[in-house]
Amino acid sequence: MDILNALVLFANFVFVPATAYGAQLALGALGVTLIYGILRFANFAHGELMAFGAMAVILCTWTLQDMGINLGPLPTALLALPVGIFVAAIMALLTDRYVFRFYRLKKSDPIVFSIASVGVMFVMAGLIRVIIGPDDQSFADGARFIITAREFREMTGLREGLAIRQTQVITIVVALLVMALLFWFLQKTRSGKAMRAYSDNEDLALLSGIDPDRVVRIAWIITAVLATIAGTLYGLDKTYKPFIFQQILLPIFASAILGGVGQPVGAILGGFLVAYSEVTLTYAYKKFLAYLGPEGWVPDSLMQFLSTDYKFAVSFIILVAVLLVRPTGIIRGKVI
């Protein structure tokens, strides 16, 4: 019984939240890795693109809420997603047309692209703060929980409860759906294959008659889709605050590099690995161990490897370990 209690405790505070967080990171890392694979630079504006897309979703959600349109138990934000994606895609295409295309034609160094992305980051950050403001915004509606801790306890008779929030389930389901679609697109469609070919060998792709502008356009659109969904899910699950999307950039980059830059499968793997390490290393195991130990025994300390204040350190340590041990990442990625 106590082992069960310990497992439920672990699931409630580590496994479920980390899975949802991992799905959000994975979606973010997919966007970063895609731009890396196709345009070959580290896009520092990706966090802002996430914030921008999510902002559009929030504005649309508010409008829908005012009009009394909703999805019943599901969050209205899901209905607003297409609008957000559309707005983010327009933004991404505009930045490509007026910023990155110039350097692409000049065949500039990847670092120049990255510095340009810093400029884009500034502009987008400013726009977001002017439009929606720098503060927390709430836009989640619909049912809060699929199952509450109390219901779970009553159902199972355990002392520990497992609360599953609706946003967590939605995050995971939507993320899996998006990933499945992305892989179907990359593996099975002509355009998807063209993108992989371009990422693999640009010159040969040109020789094969693949239109580079089209590939780049599609890459930005997919990135906008991924970023908007990731940003919205993160906002639904936790909170929407523009500043957070600058902080989340580090774990996202860590995920992409850990998985192997330019490798979609790697980005997903990396996202979940980073999320699980972050949460397991910063969780306090005091109660968990108390269940497993002898009756009546409770560890003195919190039994926490790292204080939650240092969750970014986990991403960083993973990043450094990967750089030292296997710079190409789990799945051999590009080394430019």
Added chain:
Amino acid sequence: MNRRGPLYFGVFLLLLLSVGFGQSWNVALGILNLCLISAIMSLGVNIQWGYAGLFNVGVMGFTALGGLAAVLISMPPVKEAWSAGGAGIGLSLLGLLITVLVVVFVRRKTPKVFRFWATLLVILVGMILIRLVYTPAVERIEAINPAFSGYLGGLNLPITLSWVAGGLIAAGAGWLIGRITLGLRADYLAIATLGISEIILAVMKYEEWLTRGVKNVTGLPRPVPYEVDLMASEGFVSLAGGLGAEVDTAASIVVKLCYAALFVFVLATILWLSERALKSPWGRMMRAIRDNRDAASAMGKDVKARHLQVFVLGCAVCGIAGAMLTTLDGQLTPTSYIPMRFTFLIWVMVIIGGSGNNWGAVLGGFVIWFLWIEAEPLGNWFMQTITLFMQDGYWLKDHLIAGAAYTRLILMGAILLLVMRFAPRGLIPER
């Protein structure tokens, strides 16, 4: 400097004078002091980017380390805290060192298959052992008079010493991170430095025994006189009266001028050294490596070691600037460090000024900081203008005016993008 260089500096001076005459001399000198510090940061980044093409996105972290040095050097030590937890902290640091040594040893001696797991095990065991000493020590320190101290304090030395110490600490951190990430690809360095700066900041925010964390350390000693002392001195009051100025305004202007003099001295020294270095054979070699890494390494240059040198130097300069900034503020506020302001804005300065040109970096620091400050009234004016036709109290009008402060982000981004596109060599190009 090219022929237009002095012209730009002249224009900047005019702008500053116009602020002095138009707004107030206090504001103008306040801007000038931060311009000087910005210029030093910008020089530090220029040493890395302009001389060697290294993309450091962790400027904030190295600046913050400088701020930490200001506290550690200048604040009086908290004796009770030392006796309560000093030994514990010392032991923990020793434990950390031993763990690192054991990791290095274990990685050398174990077969490759077990290496990863052995390392992990050593780190976990080391961490658990250290925490046994560390946590109680920290608790004891933080329990002592938490409202006023709750930390170890510093060495009670003159705060100007911390400018050197800040440089050294930042250089040490730079050396560590450089050892790991230099020699890998350029964008990995960027992401790694982004990471280290976040960690440095996390330490400063949450290790209260060291920095008081979010409770901030206030009342740092000053290298210049206090306004109240000036106002209390009869000589000063009569001098101010003779000049026909208000005593309190005069006092604060004099204090700012003292700071400015110190900062100008530091900036001039660093600039002079940087220029010497750039023109020396070492500087020529650095640029050769930057322009053609493969050729330089084929000629037997140890590219990685050179990059490490230049990276450490740049970090040190950022650390010095960080210590100066905290000195000027008179307090350490870890939450005030945000990447936009302390990393990316510095990058805008370097790119606008002219990468690879020290005078350019200085000019970039001046101009961009000036714009960063003056963009606020500019943004307000802009928003007021475009909402003129709207009725007072209309939600969009209020909303837009509330957002005016953030137009400066858009302005900075736009300046960066436009300069990169249409004048990629900056205001004062490299020769």
Added chain:
Amino acid sequence: MSFLDASGMTGGYGSGADIIRDCTITVERGEIAVVVGPNGAGKSTAMKAVFGMLNLREGTVMLDGREITHLPPQERVNLGMGLVPQVRNIFVTMTVQENLEMGAFIRNDDFGDTMAQVFELFPVLKEKRHQPAGELSGGQRQQVAVGRALMTQPKLLMLDEPTAGVSPIVMDELFDRILEVARSGIAILMVEQNARQALEIADRGFVLVNGENRYTDSGRALLANPEVRRSFLGG
């Protein structure tokens, strides 16, 4: 006029010095033409010039009677030119079949027949069609590369040192396959380091020195020419 008639080509990369001078290369349908010469003679450059990857200052390139001197490479692919680069000539992360599909990217019709023909020509590729091309051996990679270029159903196939870095046995086999391709009516232009073997299967040979035509004759005649033998074929 020949099927491919590139005459008097003079030019270099960007605004640099001329690498080829007054260089002429011609190929007929169903023929194999080989460009040989010492290192740095501008062999690959001449081929790139034919494909439009070079700024020509002088000279014209005609394909099937149509002037294409100023067309970009992509449009030359549409007109029936296929190029197999010397290095990085396959998509290493994609399967063999996907490599061939990418070769047929510009085609909107059903290319199943062409793929079947490629598999017939290189049976080993059919066997490994679901394997990533990067996992294949050097010779098999070259087959993928040639197969990819054939997928556009080119009228002129250009090969840049197809046998570089493969073993002699594999080289013989590759040359056999290239002969087969030529027999199906495709014109083949090939740059080769292994001059003797290449000239043996060549209908026409061009010996380039310092970017200029030195000898032009049938492959057999060049092999028999004592001067060519002495200077370029090692006796």
